[in-house]
Amino acid sequence: MGFMDKLKNKFKQNDEEEISTKYKEGMTKTRNSFSGKINDLIAKYRKVDEDFFEELEEVLITADVGVMTVMDLIDELKMEVKRRNIKDTKDVKDVISEKLVEIYYGDDDESIEELNFQQNELTVMLVVGVNGVGKTTSIGKLAHQLKSDGKKVVLAAGDTFRAGAIEQLEVWGERAGVDIIKQGAGSDPAAVIFDGIKAAKTRNADVLICDTAGRLQNKVNLMNELSKVKRVIEREVPNAPHEVLLVLDATTGQNAMSQAKTFLEATNVSGIVLTKLDGTAKGGIVLAIRNELHIPVKYVGLGEEITDLQKFNAQAFVFGLFADMLEDDNEY
Numbered sequence: 653m654g655f656m657d658k659l660k661n662k663f664k665q666n667d668e669e670e671i672s673t674k675y676k677e678g679m680t681k682t683r684n685s686f687s688g689k690i691n692d693l694i695a696k697y698r699k700v701d702e703d704f705f706e707e708l709e710e711v712l713i714t715a716d717v718g719v720m721t722v723m724d725l726i727d728e729l730k731m732e733v734k735r736r737n738i739k740d741t742k743d744v745k746d747v748i749s750e751k752l753v754e755i756y757y758g759d760d761d762e763s764i765e766e767l768n769f770q771q772n773e774l775t776v777m778l779v780v781g782v783n784g785v786g787k788t789t790s791i792g793k794l795a796h797q798l799k800s801d802g803k804k805v806v807l808a809a810g811d812t813f814r815a816g817a818i819e820q821l822e823v824w825g826e827r828a829g830v831d832i833i834k835q836g837a838g839s840d841p842a843a844v845i846f847d848g849i850k851a852a853k854t855r856n857a858d859v860l861i862c863d864t865a866g867r868l869q870n871k872v873n874l875m876n877e878l879s880k881v882k883r884v885i886e887r888e889v890p891n892a893p894h895e896v897l898l899v900l901d902a903t904t905g906q907n908a909m910s911q912a913k914t915f916l917e918a919t920n921v922s923g924i925v926l927t928k929l930d931g932t933a934k935g936g937i938v939l940a941i942r943n944e945l946h947i948p949v950k951y952v953g954l955g956e957e958i959t960d961l962q963k964f965n966a967q968a969f970v971f972g973l974f975a976d977m978l979e980d981d982n983e984y
């Protein structure tokens with residue numbers, strides 16, 4: 653059985669089907685572009701040779717997979733094709749899907765995608781990222797999801813800088829049905845988060861999600877603000893923050909990568925929330941982030957609905973990328 657057949661069987665199970673449908677729908681743009689180009693290559697070359705790999709390399713690079721990752725992937729593919737004695741280009745597609753998952757995890761296992769929750773204690777998550785990437789929206793969606801999972805969630809409106817950020821978070825708090833702790837615009841974010849921690853503890857919350865301002869224009873300010881906020885969190889809750897989630901907009905491609913690098917210099921980041929994956933044809937950025945920044949993608953935004961923020965899953969991602977391979981039996 654090929655790798656894609658295995659994925660197909662896996663995602664046919666009831667509890668997994670919804671995930672695969674979300675990824676399949678959300679990744680339509682990337683699939684049409686990426687998979688379409690690979691199909692063209694397969695038809696053009698028929699036989700696996702150097703020229704085929706060279707063009708495949710280009711296709712992967714234009715999908716924003718990242719040059720280093722593409723090099724590794726092509727090397728792996730060449731070895732595997734030789735090992736399995738594959739001659740026809742059409743048989744390479746299944747190997748590509750398998751290697752994409754392998755290269756995503758490297759030496760790690762699937763648990764890298766899980767959020768780090770504390771048992772019987774408050775879990776504090778800090779959410780960072782520049783304005784406009786969908787930070788507030790993602791916090792709202794995440795709060796909704798955690799609440800649906802039975803967790804008591806409190807939000808802290810730490811983005812006191814951007815006009816309207818507090819109100820926007822309030823709207824999301826209402827939508828998700830969770831409490832929000834805020835002060836006025838322009839107040840000290842560290843003070844808001846301090847209040848948030850106190851409130852979360854008093855209300856016996858499981859999770860406190862802290863919004864922050866993303867003033868990337870001035871790296872020193874950003875660093876100072878984030879370190880002040882982190883000092884408060886560390887002092888009030890041992891071993892916190894338990895997650896520092898960096899929100900990046902997938903549609904900004906390489907720009908998202910350079911934003912990420914700046915944030916990594918300012919603070920440590922434990923996971924990425926990659927928004928608007930549905931809005932780009934260059935979904936390969938997921939692989940570049942993981943392999944070049946060495947940070948796992950924990951959530952992806954696959955649409956604007958409250959349920960469209962999905963836990964990242966590399967197998968579902970690859971399934972979304974190649975779902976058209978399975979069209980022939982009309983089940984997907």
Ligand SMILES: Nc1nc2c(ncn2[C@@H]2O[C@H](COP(=O)(O)OP(=O)(O)OP(=O)(O)O)[C@@H](O)[C@H]2O)c(=O)[nH]1
Binds near residue numbers: 784
């Ligand atoms: N299609 C799609 N739209 C998204 C996704 N995530 C966020 N958005 C939309 O992006 C729009 C803009 O959100 P932004 O203004 O960028 O971000 P924000 O959350 O309002 O603000 P910031 O906190 O400044 O990032 C909103 O209309 C969201 O619905 C996603 O995964 N897919």
